[in-house]
Amino acid sequence: MCGDPLYNIFPYEYRGEQEEIESLITNTVKSGTAAVIESGTGTGKTVVSMAGALKAAHGTDSKIIYLTRTKSQQKQIIQEAAAISEKRPIVCIGVQGRSAHTCPMMSKDPENSTGTSEELSRLCSEYKKDDGTGRPCRYYENIGRTDMEGILDLVRESHPQPEEFSEYCLSRELCPYEMVKHLIQYADIVAAPYSFIFMPHIRERFMEWAGIPLSKTILIVDEAHNLPDYLREVMTIEYSTKAMALAEKEAQEWNDPEVHAGLSVTDIIAVLRECLNEALSQYLTGDDGMMPYTFLQDELMDRLGMSSHSLNMIYKGLMDHGEMIAEIKKSKKKLPRSYILSLGRFLSAWNTADEETNIFLIVGGENPKFQAYCLDPRAAAEPLRSCRSSIHMSGTLSPLSDYTEEIGLPEAAERIFPSPFPAENLKILYVNDVSTKFDEFNNIPEVYERMKDHIISIAGAVDRNTAVFFPSYSIMERFLRDDTLERIGKDAFIERKGMTQPELMEEVSLFKLSEGSILFAITGGRISEGLDFPDKDMEMAILVGIPYPKPTAKQEALRRYYDMRFGxxxxxxxxxxxxxxxxxxxxxxxxxxxxxxxxxxxxRRVFNLEDIAAEPTDDPRAEVLNFFGDGQI
Ligand code: SF4
Known part of the structure; x- marks a missing residue:
């Protein structure tokens, strides 16, 4: 088999340990197990994992699902698929979540741009019946008259990016979403967001389109270090004060329907608001607070004078009314959203949330909310145990066994492949006289002043693009309010809280285009985790403090959960x-x-962090000047 030219599909000359990683993946997939791999920058993990999995899938009816968190990663998968196709033609399809933006029927109504995939899917089903002229959506209808073989050949030959394919379809009055759905069954590799596998209702439909059961999929999880937290979020439910206000407004617009036993929707929201205020006054300590599991149900029963059975009737009544509103909106070609439906679903889900794996929180701030936070990601990780094989890759995944245990993989090969780039090209130092430890940073003014002096002196030492990463927005704000940037005296770009993606990308591209500028960003934020800064785009990074999580009730519960499970x-x-x-x-x-x-x-606490190979220094500015020569090159 290995002599078969169709089998040798790696499109480049192997370098470093690529061949070894590729064969680890091939063997893992063939044995139907899992591999958990940390591979540093430059190991080419995207193309290596695709080639390794394709080799094992060759001649079988398995499909590779490459799961990503960002659109830019999808782009790279499709580019690598084009390179692999030079050796053996493959079909690689990039699928993205449903969006009103790519639907000519829905894009006209601005409200649809906020629609969830469930809402847009419902609205689409209405357009498929009638586009407003008594006929089905023509972008849907035209698909039946399309030469699918021809389009499949086009995908196989030209490997369009999702945006390009979408434009191609729209120019021919074809629905891009439906076309992608249709083509998935022919794909060797599907690049998809995590949600397509880990959100049960989306997965079900996705598998139908793929035309295979989950047991025949090979899952590659990109940036796998994000997965445990992502899975927790998938399982977490919450309901906020703002959502209550929206449900109340909707109830008023729909004549405040009676839900059960003489109680209207606004009566129930009023009582729920009392419960929330009670929870805030009893349990909130700092950012959040733990509530007893039964608090909300007990309070509702008490305040409404009802049994749990009657409460269940109320939840059902809310959902029924909400469904009715959504259906009426849908029939009028409006976004089938109902805040009353969301309220009913929340109360019902909260009531049945598992006490063993969730903690029940009241969260404060500008928009207080109830939150049932799922501590254990194993249930949501079930697809990883039901698929044919799974490959988990990241540049920062160690300790690998922690990851394997946490998501509950039964058996996994664990390997670390370091970056092949010369180690001397990266120097990491730390200073000993400062820290963002709460007591020191907040209570000893000299510590803050020294920190500021370090930032100014290091950032000003050389004319190189420099990022200053802060452990939180609040700490960054403190420096921004002060004269830090003025004293650095360079052009500055800032990752601000709540920036939209286009705003953020604009800021980043201006920074990249500049020379010798400063970028203030957040450690663990969108810039530090997802963007590339090659060559002179960024040459120096100053990390202010260690980004330990804030000591909240949720964080404390997570610590106790890990203590109990792993010690x-x-x-x-x-x-x-x-x-x-x-x-x-x-x-x-x-x-x-x-x-x-x-x-x-x-x-100074960096010496405790064994994965950060930093050396101490008393004079970071001199070290910087030394590393970069005279600093003016
Ligand atoms: S079939 Fe496509 S174009 Fe037509 S409404 Fe649905 S998503 Fe929009």
Whole structure:
């Protein structure tokens, strides 16, 4: 088999340990097990994992599902598929969540741009029946008259990116979403967001389109270090004050329907609001607070004078009324959204949430909310145990056994492949006289002043694009309110809280285009985890403090959960995530074998973090000047 030219599909000359990684993946898939792999920048993990999995899938009816968190990663998968196709033609389809933007019928109504995939799917089903002229949506109808074989050949030959394919379809009055759905069955590789596998209602439909059961899929999880937290979020339910206000407004618009036993929707919301205020006054300590599992149900029964059976009737009544509103809106070609439906679903889900795996929180802030936070990601990770094989890859995944245990993989090969780039191209230092430890940073003014002096002196030492990563927005704001940027005296770009993706990308591209500028960003934020800064785009990183999580009730519960399951709660809940975030931020500096970069960590506690190979220094400015020569090159 190995002599078969169709089998040898790696499209480049192997370098470093690529061949070894590829054969590890091939063998893993063939044996129907899992591999958990940390592979540093430059190991070419995308193309290596695709080629390894394709080799094992060759001649079988398995399909590779490459799961990504970002659209840019999908782009790379399709580019690599084009390169592999030079050796053996393959079909690779990029699928993205449903969006009103790519639907000519829905894009006209701005409200649809906020629609969830469920809402848009419902609205689409209405358009498929009638586009407003008594005929089905023509973009849907035209698909039946399309030469699918021809389009499949086009995908096989030209490997369009999702945006390009969407434009191609629209120019021919074909629905891009439906076309992708149809083509998935022919794909060797499907690049999809995590949600397509880990959200049960989306997975069910996705598998139908793929035309195979989950047991025949090979799942490649990209940036797998994100997966445990992502899975927790998938299982978490919450309901906020703003959602209550929206449900109340909707009830008023729909004559405040009676739900059960003389109680209207607004009566129930009024009582729920009382319960929320009671929870805030009894349990909130700082950002959030733990509530007893039964608090909400008991309070509702008490305040409404009802049994749990009657409460269930109320929840059902809310959902029925909400469904009715959604249906009426749908029939009028409006977004089939109902806030009353969301309220009913929340109360019903909260009532049945598992006490063993969830904690029940009241969260404060500008928009207080109830939250049932899922601590254990294993249930949501079930697809990884039901698929044919799974490959988990990241540049920052160690300790690998922690990851394997946490998501409940039964058997996994675990390997670390370091970056092949010259180690001397990256220098990491730390200073000993500062820290963002709460008591020191907040209560000793000299510590803050020294921190500021370090930032100013290091950032001003050389004319190189420099990022200053802060452990939180609040700490960054403190420096921004002060004269830090004025004293650095360079052009500055800032990752602000709540920025939209286009706003963020604009800020980043201006920084990249500049020379010798400063970028203020967040360790663990969108810039430090997802964006590439090759060559001179970023040459120096200053990490202010260690991004340990805030000591909230949720964080404490997570620590206790890890303690009970593994016995090392603090390491798993605080230390390892902090190290991972720091490694991700530092990793922005070196994206090719010719990149050179320097990171300076402003926190004495780094010596405790074994995964951060930093050396101490008393004079970081001199070290920077030394590393970059005279600093003017
Ligand atoms: S079939 Fe496609 S174009 Fe027609 S309404 Fe649905 S998503 Fe929109």
């Amino acid at each position: 090392n709660g603090w390491e798993r809940s605080s230390k390892i995530p902090a190290m991972r975030k720091m490694r991700q931020a530092i990793g922005r500096l070196i994206r090719s074998e010719t990149d050179r970069g320097m990171a300076v960590i402003l926190d």
